[in-house]
Amino acid sequence: METIPILKVGDCLLISIQVDMHDRLAMSLQNHITEQVVKHHARGVMIDISALEMVDSFIGRVLGSIAAMTRVLGAETVVVGMRPAVAITLVELGLSLGTLRTALNVEVGMELLGSLIDASTGGAFRERQAD
Amino acid sequence: MTTPSAGKWAKVLAEDKDAFLEHWLREQKAVISARPDLMVDSELRRESAEFLDLLLAAADEGAAADISAEPWAPSREYLAGISRSRAVQGFTPTETATFVFSLKQPAFALLQAKLKDEAVLLSEVWTFNVLVDKLGLYTTEIFLTSREDIIRRQQAEMLELSTPVVQLWEGILALPLIGTLDSERTQVIMEILLQSIVDRSSGVAIIDITGVPAVDTMVAQNLMKTVAAARLMGAQCIISGIRPQIAQTMVHLGVSFEGVVTTASLADALAHAFRLSNLHVSQAQSRS
Numbered sequence: 001m002e003t004i005p006i007l008k009v010g011d012c013l014l015i016s017i018q019v020d021m022h023d024r025l026a027m028s029l030q031n032h033i034t035e036q037v038v039k040h041h042a043r044g045v046m047i048d049i050s051a052l053e054m055v056d057s058f059i060g061r062v063l064g065s066i067a068a069m070t071r072v073l074g075a076e077t078v079v080v081g082m083r084p085a086v087a088i089t090l091v092e093l094g095l096s097l098g099t100l101r102t103a104l105n106v107e108v109g110m111e112l113l114g115s116l117i118d119a120s121t122g123g124a125f126r127e128r129q130a131d
Numbered sequence: 132m133t134t135p136s137a138g139k140w141a142k143v144l145a146e147d148k149d150a151f152l153e154h155w156l157r158e159q160k161a162v163i164s165a166r167p168d169l170m171v172d173s174e175l176r177r178e179s180a181e182f183l184d185l186l187l188a189a190a191d192e193g194a195a196a197d198i199s200a201e202p203w204a205p206s207r208e209y210l211a212g213i214s215r216s217r218a219v220q221g222f223t224p225t226e227t228a229t230f231v232f233s234l235k236q237p238a239f240a241l242l243q244a245k246l247k248d249e250a251v252l253l254s255e256v257w258t259f260n261v262l263v264d265k266l267g268l269y270t271t272e273i274f275l276t277s278r279e280d281i282i283r284r285q286q287a288e289m290l291e292l293s294t295p296v297v298q299l300w301e302g303i304l305a306l307p308l309i310g311t312l313d314s315e316r317t318q319v320i321m322e323i324l325l326q327s328i329v330d331r332s333s334g335v336a337i338i339d340i341t342g343v344p345a346v347d348t349m350v351a352q353n354l355m356k357t358v359a360a361a362r363l364m365g366a367q368c369i370i371s372g373i374r375p376q377i378a379q380t381m382v383h384l385g386v387s388f389e390g391v392v393t394t395a396s397l398a399d400a401l402a403h404a405f406r407l408s409n410l411h412v413s414q415a416q417s418r419s
Contacts, residue, residue: 080365084325087360096359098390103365104332 050081080109141190154237309342317353341372371400
């Protein structure tokens with residue numbers, strides 16, 4: 001079964017979704033991410049969905065729950081690069097995902113993640129970057 | 132009635148074509164169809180002659196009174212052309228239809244003079260009558276469709292014209308909205324705004340509703356959808372240009388833009404956008 005690679009960069013986990021998501025893949029991604037967050041003591045998770053062209057309500061909800069789950073585990077999740085069509089679909093489906101943090105692209109997302117980690121740890125991210 | 136007899140009136144008319152054309156033109160001038168102020172005499176004569184030729188040609192091929200049939204295609208096309216050009220020239224649909232209907236009087240007179248058998252006369256007059264009625268109504272139909280085309284085109288143009296996305300600063304977009312926001316327009320606006328956010332990688336978008344005449348629950352909901360979609364992509368939205376009266380009606384209706392920054396003016400929104408983007412505007416030191 002195909003899996004989506006999860007890359008560890010410093011305190012953060014990077015996930016880039018490059019394939020069409022189906023329900024089982026989404027569920028396994030959710031399991032994977034939560035396991036990896038615990039394993040690496042990650043403080044931030046970034047999910048790049050710029051290649052994702054189609055979503056349904058299930059995938060949308062999974063994205064929301066991943067963010068909520070990682071928050072419980074002490075890591076902030078930022079979803080970056082959502083396409084206009086995907087955003088419109090999610091809104092039309094009634095999934096505005098109020099608590100989900102989003103950013104335009106990976107660069108902006110990294111900044112946001114950094115400031116979020118700083119806010120929760122008192123500057124740990126910045127210190128590490130400066131090293 | 133068999134098909135060959137359908138052409139009998141045409142033969143009678145064709146024999147006396149020139150005299151018939153004169154009679155028809157006289158008739159057109161007598162009724163309201165001819166408008167010397169809109170169309171010169173020679174033009175009317177040319178159109179009438181050409182149409183008469185097409186009509187007789189079609190009848191010659193033994194076409195029945197069904198004007199949607201193939202032999203009538205040239206006549207239909209010609210009539211459609213006339214109808215459109217006359218609509219542009221300022222004729223009313225009645226006047227255009229009368230151009231066709233005025234065929235009846237001269238044709239009946241001619242048929243009456245030529246056909247001695249009363250039964251044949253009656254059936255020919257009837258056939259011709261039905262045909263002319265159909266052609267007359269056809270001109271009205273074309274007139275209406277051409278008007279509808281114009282309306283549709285204008286609607287599409289209005290949609291495009293009224294949604295410009297402007298870049299105020301690097302990373303700050305503005306979308307000044309003018310006119311009522313219905314669902315269809317919201318869809319277009321949403322698509323245009325989100326695409327611009329991606330294209331110019333802007334983190335802040337200001338939606339200015341100074342030009343929106345009224346904000347009801349529907350409009351608010353549509354705006355909130357746009358804001359939510361932009362937020363999902365990682366851009367923050369500011370709604371600006373809420374006039375005092377709009378603010379009052381919104382509160383009375385119980386409409387709220389919850390979780391969205393709203394400002395009274397575009398200037399305030401821009402100031403807020405600068406703050407969001409960590410930009411600082413200050414007055415330059417004046418050189419004394």
